[in-house]
Amino acid sequence: MRYIVIADIHSNIQALDSVVRSFSKLGGGKIICAGDIVGYGANPNECIEKMVVLGAETVLGNHDSAVLGRTPTSYFNEYAARALEWTKGQVAVSHFDYLNKLPLVIETGDLTLVHGTLHEPGEFNYMLAGSDAMHTFECMKNNICFVGHSHVPGIFAYKNGKIFELFKREIRVEPGVLYIVNVGSVGQPRDRDNRACYCVYDTDRFKLKFYRVDYDVKTARSSIINAGLPVMLGDRLLTGR
Numbered sequence: 001m002r003y004i005v006i007a008d009i010h011s012n013i014q015a016l017d018s019v020v021r022s023f024s025k026l027g028g029g030k031i032i033c034a035g036d037i038v039g040y041g042a043n044p045n046e047c048i049e050k051m052v053v054l055g056a057e058t059v060l061g062n063h064d065s066a067v068l069g070r071t072p073t074s075y076f077n078e079y080a081a082r083a084l085e086w087t088k089g090q091v092a093v094s095h096f097d098y099l100n101k102l103p104l105v106i107e108t109g110d111l112t113l114v115h116g117t118l119h120e121p122g123e124f125n126y127m128l129a130g131s132d133a134m135h136t137f138e139c140m141k142n143n144i145c146f147v148g149h150s151h152v153p154g155i156f157a158y159k160n161g162k163i164f165e166l167f168k169r170e171i172r173v174e175p176g177v178l179y180i181v182n183v184g185s186v187g188q189p190r191d192r193d194n195r196a197c198y199c200v201y202d203t204d205r206f207k208l209k210f211y212r213v214d215y216d217v218k219t220a221r222s223s224i225i226n227a228g229l230p231v232m233l234g235d236r237l238l239t240g241r
Helices: 013-024 044-054 062-067 078-088 093-100 130-139 217-226 231-239
Strands: 002-006 030-033 105-107 112-114 144-147 154-159 162-166 170-172 178-182 196-202 207-213
Touching: 013 044, 013 196, 013 207, 013 217, 044 093, 062 078, 062 093, 078 231, 130 154, 130 162, 130 178, 144 196, 217 231
Parallel strands: 002 030, 112 144, 144 178
Antiparallel strands: 002 196, 105 112, 154 162, 154 178, 170 207, 196 207
16 A cells, blocks of 8 residues: 655645645545644635545545634644634635545554644643653554645654654654655745745555655745735745744
């Protein structure tokens, strides 16, 4: 089985379209998303519609949750909160229904999917260090768990009682090793690389690979500004921060 794993689209249809074109050239696969389809960007409805058409299995992210009114906007910084209030007024009723049905966790025979951490999935905690990852490792029922939230791609591996942090573009998944994979962000990268990010997990070849994709950043920025959203949310796309 080949999984196409994406996360943190954040209403950036330009980035999402480019990522779809990229992975469509790879020969297909099951599309899964570690949450946050909406927030920050100017095209929430278009992004939700694209995910429906793709048939992507998706978990609920903190921005998705806030649009539904489940997570208070006080959780977010000023710019994110302003974008969320704007998004609430834009999302179609049918799309609210779609977001409302998203689970916090998806588990299959091959992998686990969550936005933040497994031990408190509804709290949307960040996993930024090995100490943060340990709680999720203890909850894992599969050997690999995909997450999003931080917008920074990377891998935690648990082997022989120790946690290792990996920043490789491609790894071979070893038997007996547990992995937590942050797939980075499609719509708002924060690792100082402004290209959209996603990864592919091939369970037959035991291979995991990250991909970076150029997209029309200037149009995405202009869309944010033209919608009356904070200019900073557009400017940060230029630098990937």
